[in-house]
Amino acid sequence: MITELKFEHSELSLLTPTQMGDADRAAEAAGVSGAAMMEAAGGAVAVAVGERWQMRPVTVLCGPGNNGGDGFVVARHLSAAGWPVKVALLGSREKLSGDAARVASMWKDELAPFTPDSLDGAGVIVDALFGAGLSRALDGQAAILVEAMKSRRVPICAVDVPSGLDGASGRVRGAAAPADLTVTFFRKKPGHLLYPGRALCGDILVADIGTPVSVLDAIGPNTWENGPGLWLGGYPWPEPESYKYKRGEVLVLGGEAITGASRMTALAASRAGAGMVTLAAPKAVWSIYATALTNVMVDSFEGVSGWQALLADKRRTVIAIGPGAGVGTLTRRYVAAALAMKRATVLDADALTSFAEAPEDLFRAIDGPCVMTPHDGEFMRLFHFEGDKLERARAAARQSGAIVLLKGSDTVIAAPDGRAIINSNAPPQLATGGSGDVLTGFISGLLAQGMTGFEAAAAGAWIHGAAAAEFGLGLVAEDLQGVLPRVLQKLRAQLDA
């Protein structure tokens, strides 16, 4: 029996800028001074810059808060190491306060005027204008400098986040210059993983600045970056005593007009380790399925009553509907019949679109474990929430009562209780026709083996991305199943190491 994993303290926790402020204050209450954290933060950035680039002239752009304070520490370290350093400050030294004022007073050189000219001759720019304290869109001199950074082909190291990037949402407020390297502190922020933020951060390093992990107790993070660390401990590896029904059976609804999509789902469920997979084939096209499939069983049925008869077999613990199902009343009835069984159900593609005119009917029918896997278009047919991707997926999960996996290059998996995971390992080649059908299969296969919906969705999304990365360029959706064994073997080796 797999128990729900607890991963509040995981290194994969993500903190919003507000939570990071709470973490900083809790660290101070626990005896780690803000000054020490700022020294550690600036020191870590200086080390990262020195490791990435050979010594060259550097311009450090400092903002009026603690992000700028970090910048002064970077400047001091690089200068001490012999780098030619120019510092430009937004505002005046007199307006700085607290730790930032203290580290600024340790910078004895003249400040460069805060104009684009300060970037002349720079071989690298350290962007320390705004971090967690970004409170509005960039304008005036700050926006002018950021635009100047964007237009010069000089590498940029961002302190905490590229200035102008909202760490909570991944959105740009006014302007932000794309960095080659971003050094953040203690834990990543959602904005590092959500687009467009992700594309602006370059490589991301997380530096330890002495924040005690125990500060997470009070914060109780409920957002994570996806990774094996979240679910590998509960992964349903085959065990000596497992027999096929113990590993669950997945029933996949086959479509009438399009037969390839549900076949890929069925094969993927099988590869992901379901003990048995049955494809429910409409009688008219049964022979197509029967010829094409070997390890997947093919059962023919006719109409809603035929489908209900297949559902009646209690060994079929997971039902997957959507790929190639067709949009319309019949699919709605198939979905309703499946949800009435209160078994684990994965709803994708046409199973979702079929409810575009009456999403409430779908939400009302969800009364058991259910995972929905919409892409953006399907999502917008069912849900009408504003906000960033995290907020929208969370709101949708709360409204529908299902685990909502909102697909994309920054797939978000949200649970009705507010927990959310952002997937970050999907390579661009995964955006290919049919890859969603395979994902539905992976998730179904993991559910069949006893994972919870949230974990199956997270693990499914991750192995899906890892399989695409393992295959490389030239990927078509069918290839994903073929490389899955290699991904699983590597995961297993990681666990055994």
Ligand SMILES: NC(=O)C1=CN([C@@H]2O[C@H](COP(=O)(O)OP(=O)(O)OC[C@H]3O[C@@H](n4cnc5c(N)ncnc54)[C@H](OP(=O)(O)O)[C@@H]3O)[C@@H](O)[C@H]2O)[C@@H](O)CC1
């Ligand atoms: N102990 C700690 O806390 C540690 C924190 N650390 C570091 O501190 C960073 C957070 O520092 P922070 O909270 O001071 O916020 P920060 O990002 O510097 O910006 C606030 C300033 O910017 C201003 N401002 C905002 N938006 C603006 C805009 N659009 N245009 C113009 N001005 C704007 C804002 O003005 P205000 O809104 O008050 O008018 C205020 O003056 C964090 O990212 C990390 O790098 C590390 O050193 C480790 C220890």
Ligand SMILES: [K+]
């Ligand atoms: K910054």
